[in-house]
Amino acid sequence: MQWINALVQGLLLGGLYALFATGLSLMFGVMRIVNLAHGDLAVVASFLALALVGGTGLPLWVVIVVTVPLFALLGYLTQRVLLQGSLSSGPMATLLVTFGLSIVLQNVLLEIFSADTRTLDSGSFATSSFHLGPITVGWLPLVTFLLAGAVLAGIGVFLSRTGLGRMLRASSDDRETASLVGADSRHVYGVATAIAFATVALAGLMFAVRSSFDPATGPSRLIFAFEAVVIGGLGSLWGTLLGGIVLGVTQSIGSQIDPAMTLLAGHLVFLAVLAFRPQGLLAGRTA
């Protein structure tokens, strides 16, 4: 029974990994930008929420509702101001810019908030749970999973049903031809980055409620996003969801075998996919 429990907990955690990885996948899919600051952005969102809760005393859900759109706006501006210029200089330049951004963000956080480990307190909600037969399901992991699923489905609908979403996919296929049907690539890229930042902020806040964080947490989070994306297959939204779930379930089952195995199990699956199915489990179609 504890194995089924591990499976369920892993599944729920996987939804969060998928949400966290979506932005990384989207930015690479549309702009071929590997955002090395992805993990740090999640941590920045956590600290921002911490400061807002501490400073204004607003309830956590209000802070989340404020932080996520703020990050979307921040994403749009980051693309237009910081990343767009480096895009024409090739993939190495964008990699360096995001690497630089990662270091700057970590040090700014260290300067403002010190190196102390923090958590976002969501009150009794973080620990409350209900019984489903023999399995105990936490409300927080369940809500996290459902929210992640809803956001991914929303992005899926946006990409497949709206004109702008179609342009995102078209630009991902062929930027020049997309401009021939009227896509302003700077705007399209801005929108893609806005979605990426909004999802990474939401994921960052959920991580912050679940577990502790400090200014240097970003890079170790980033590896989870990379693993989810690579396991699932690059550029596929549903692949990312699958990749996140595989990673979550593997870690959860790994920890069931031996708590020290948690992270290692995930890394091993990641390595196995890289070695035997480098295109990912669900390769092929964009979005």
Added chain:
Amino acid sequence: MTLLSIRDLTVHHGLLRAVDGLSLDLERGEVLAIIGANGAGKSTLLRALAGLDSPTSGTVHLADRDITRHPAHRRVSAGIALVPEGRRLFRSLTVEENLLTGTYRRRPGPWSLERIYELFPWMTERRRQNAAQLSGGEQQAVAIGRALLSNPDLLLVDELSLGLAPVIVRRIYEALPEIVAAGTTALIVEQDVSQAMRVADRVHCLLEGRSVLAGRPAELTSEQVEHAYFGIGD
């Protein structure tokens, strides 16, 4: 009435002067074909008109508006649509989604998804298929439909017949009169000279980026065209 007016246009392709001081006028409702050998500057000219390559000097006016420095996406709103060389459909999108990308900056006009399906009836039942699964000729038709859906005043078609069987090419060109009748002006680049002479009201022959021969197909002898095409004589 003049729709497109090109004056002394020079476009460099790397170090090469691909289009060299070209001037050209296009009347509304006309079909102009540009012919010429490989490397004569035909495609570069179309890419410059669509805003993909920026000219070194010269001007381009569309309906008396100077669009010389407009980027590609703004030219779509201004009324120019290019069917690029090699079709360039979006591989991960379905046929219908490819067509719908053309409506992103839709201008008012006669073309709608239904109208495209009337023009190419086979598309209706294949609209949910992935665009990459179509044959070359079918892809070309979708690329034309995609361009038409923005309701352009000026349709640019680059190398329509490239890599397609002659019978397919003829069938696609059969749609041209209907497109022009709907009020669209067409500028086509064609390597297949006899095909160009058949469908165009006027032809220009390019050689090393310059227009060396221009006229109505009926008024040109095949010898004149041959000489201009290969740059023989005078």
